[in-house]
Amino acid sequence: MDKNAPFVIGGQAVAPGTRQTVDLPLPPLYTHTSVALPVHVINGKQPGPVMCVLAALHGDEINGVEIIRRLLASSALKRLSGTLLAVPVVNVYGFVQQSRYLPDRRDLNRSFPGSGRGSMASRLAHTLTTEVIAKCTHGIDYHTAAGGRTNLPQIRIDLDLDPEALALAKAFAPPFIMDMGTRDGTLRDTCQFPMLLYEAGEALRFDDVSIRAGLRGTLRVMRYLNMLPQTKSTVSHEPFIANDSEWMRAPQSGIIRSSVPLGAAIKKGQVLGVIADPLGGSQESVVSRRNGVLIGMTKMPLVHEGEALFHVACTSEVKRAAQAVNEFHQGYDEL
Numbered sequence: 605m606d607k608n609a610p611f612v613i614g615g616q617a618v619a620p621g622t623r624q625t626v627d628l629p630l631p632p633l634y635t636h637t638s639v640a641l642p643v644h645v646i647n648g649k650q651p652g653p654v655m656c657v658l659a660a661l662h663g664d665e666i667n668g669v670e671i672i673r674r675l676l677a678s679s680a681l682k683r684l685s686g687t688l689l690a691v692p693v694v695n696v697y698g699f700v701q702q703s704r705y706l707p708d709r710r711d712l713n714r715s716f717p718g719s720g721r722g723s724m725a726s727r728l729a730h731t732l733t734t735e736v737i738a739k740c741t742h743g744i745d746y747h748t749a750a751g752g753r754t755n756l757p758q759i760r761i762d763l764d765l766d767p768e769a770l771a772l773a774k775a776f777a778p779p780f781i782m783d784m785g786t787r788d789g790t791l792r793d794t795c796q797f798p799m800l801l802y803e804a805g806e807a808l809r810f811d812d813v814s815i816r817a818g819l820r821g822t823l824r825v826m827r828y829l830n831m832l833p834q835t836k837s838t839v840s841h842e843p844f845i846a847n848d849s850e851w852m853r854a855p856q857s858g859i860i861r862s863s864v865p866l867g868a869a870i871k872k873g874q875v876l877g878v879i880a881d882p883l884g885g886s887q888e889s890v891v892s893r894r895n896g897v898l899i900g901m902t903k904m905p906l907v908h909e910g911e912a913l914f915h916v917a918c919t920s921e922v923k924r925a926a927q928a929v930n931e932f933h934q935g936y937d938e939l
Contacts, residue, residue, distance in 0.1 A: 606651055608686070613689070613736070614627070623645060625643070629731075631724055643735070646681055647687050650686075654740045655688055656688075657691070658746065659746040661694045661791065663705070665746075666807075666809075667804060667805045667811060667815055667818065684832065689739070691736060694728075708723060715729040716789055744776075744802060750807060751806075752902060755866075756867050756899040757817050759776050759843075761784070763783045775827075776822070776843075777821055778802070778843055781845045783847040813936050846896070850915075852912075858881045863878070868897070870892045896922060898916055900914075
């Protein structure tokens with residue numbers, strides 16, 4: 605049987621069958637405090653894919669941090685083939701400040717592939733791109749909704765950019781697979797290999813179902829890639845693939861009372877919530893313009909006119925889509 609080669613990162617060689625944390629230097633704080641990007645490397649005894657798992661690209665999106673912590677503690681990794689690169693906190697600056705952004709207010713996920721001579725965000729992106737991304741064959745990037753919102757667990761891929769990612773997304777087995785294009789400057793747009801984006805939960809909050817689904821989905825992807833031995837466990841649901849979605853926005857400013865839960869089946873013309881001003885002088889309903897399933901929504905009752913409130917994955921197969929959500933939750937409620 606072939607033996608794996610040492611894995612070199614940050615000028616350090618990690619021998620086959622060992623694990624090591626490598627700190628990649630980043631720009632220091634103005635207090636003269638050093639900052640590093642910690643990368644945990646597990647190099648299997650046998651060769652195989654090189655997969656990265658990344659969390660907190662936005663510093664306040666912390667579900668993925670816990671997913672990676674549980675992954676690194678899993679006994680399954682003792683039988684790893686290939687190499688796993690785990691970066692539980694990518695945006696270390698934002699994570700410390702409990703902020704989505706870096707100290708210069710730039711969005712790291714609009715700064716890739718970055719530059720060694722650019723802004724703070726660009727330099728961090730450059731370090732991740734050259735030291736981690738350039739060495740990988742596959743990856744999973746864990747996200748949550750932005751502050752004040754929550755997302756149903758879902759995998760986002762771009763089938764036009766990377767059709768191969770669909771098989772990995774199905775192996776992950778979320779309730780929803782969203783075929784969504786990438787934006788310039790994003791990590792997904794930069795990667796030259798299948799990169800799954802896992803969206804689940806809300807910022808600065810742990811959601812146990814989202815975390816457990818993320819961990820088990822990651823292990824399933826690794827088994828699909830033969831990085832881990834196969835098991836007899838089966839998935840109780842078939843992910844639903846959607847290629848269109850739309851945000852329903854606030855028709856007026858005020859206080860919203862939502863009337864539908866995350867994951868609900870939605871019909872065109874259905875009232876999703878009612879907005880009223882604090883004095884009760886005006887009231888207006890938020891009505892869905894499409895059929896589908898609710899995959900994201902605001903958690904903040906105070907809204908301004910035009911604000912995105914309800915994210916609907918649009919489909920004519922509403923019953924089948926809703927069934928995928930129900931079967932997903934039944935599988936995790938039983939744990």
